[in-house]
Amino acid sequence: MNKENQDFSMPSQLALDGFAGRIAQTIVHSGLNQTEFAGKLGVSPGFLSDVARGNKRPGTEFLFSLRSVFGISIDWLLTGLGTRTGTSPIDLQLFKTIQLQIALVQAAIECNNPYAKGLLNLLRNESITDLSNDDAHYKDLLNSLDTDDAHLDLALGLYNGCLGNADTGARYKDLLESVIAYFETKQPLDKLSALMRAHQGGAVQINLNHNSRNAGRDFHEK
Numbered sequence: 001m002n003k004e005n006q007d008f009s010m011p012s013q014l015a016l017d018g019f020a021g022r023i024a025q026t027i028v029h030s031g032l033n034q035t036e037f038a039g040k041l042g043v044s045p046g047f048l049s050d051v052a053r054g055n056k057r058p059g060t061e062f063l064f065s066l067r068s069v070f071g072i073s074i075d076w077l078l079t080g081l082g083t084r085t086g087t088s089p090i091d092l093q094l095f096k097t098i099q100l101q102i103a104l105v106q107a108a109i110e111c112n113n114p115y116a117k118g119l120l121n122l123l124r125n126e127s128i129t130d131l132s133n134d135d136a137h138y139k140d141l142l143n144s145l146d147t148d149d150a151h152l153d154l155a156l157g158l159y160n161g162c163l164g165n166a167d168t169g170a171r172y173k174d175l176l177e178s179v180i181a182y183f184e185t186k187q188p189l190d191k192l193s194a195l196m197r198a199h200q201g202g203a204v205q206i207n208l209n210h211n212s213r214n215a216g217r218d219f220h221e222k
Contacts, residue, residue, distance in 0.1 A: 020054035103145040
């Protein structure tokens with residue numbers, strides 16, 4: 001994947017000039033010049049120079065290369081919090097799985113993709129092993145899922161929030177439910193249905209006709 005063509009919109013709370021300054025600081029601490037530093041990361045010197053000046057914003061492959069090659073904390077790069085080297089390695093597989101979960105849930109909820117809905121139900125019911133490897137529809141779905149950086153801030157927040165959960169199975173299940181909740185809250189609210197659900201089981205009657213009576217009173221009061 002080309003590390004120079006993954007421009008993403010950083011979370012609004014992150015200052016781009018601060019990020020660029022931390023990139024420049026990283027280059028200085030490496031003891032390399034920009035050409036040598038860029039070569040280690042597999043990017044062009046011009047692209048690195050644009051990043052260090054705040055003219056371009058790199059994607060996750062660039063950030064993870066910084067982590068793996070130079071041991072730089074991604075949290076520190078993006079937020080300025082913590083130390084330059086951090087305290088623990090990034091679990092790349094976990095992070096990419098979170099991005100995949102986000103793409104799947106978005107396809108199921110926002111795009112109303114029936115195969116995404118089916119796969120999501122299998123995951124929630126822990127029945128993913130029932131899925132046939134020969135099912136071309138699901139293969140096509142997985143190949144079409146866009147795991148780019150459109151929801152990088154969400155992925156980073158979920159990643160940081162789940163690190164304290166040592167139970168791997170529970171971790172992925174909790175992550176999935178958090179992603180589902182995120183996209184469900186973005187859906188338009190059917191206000192009447194919501195009010196009816198809130199009073200389900202109670203002695204509440206909703207009358208939409210002004211001639212109807214409600215709880216012993218005229219609904220249309222003079």
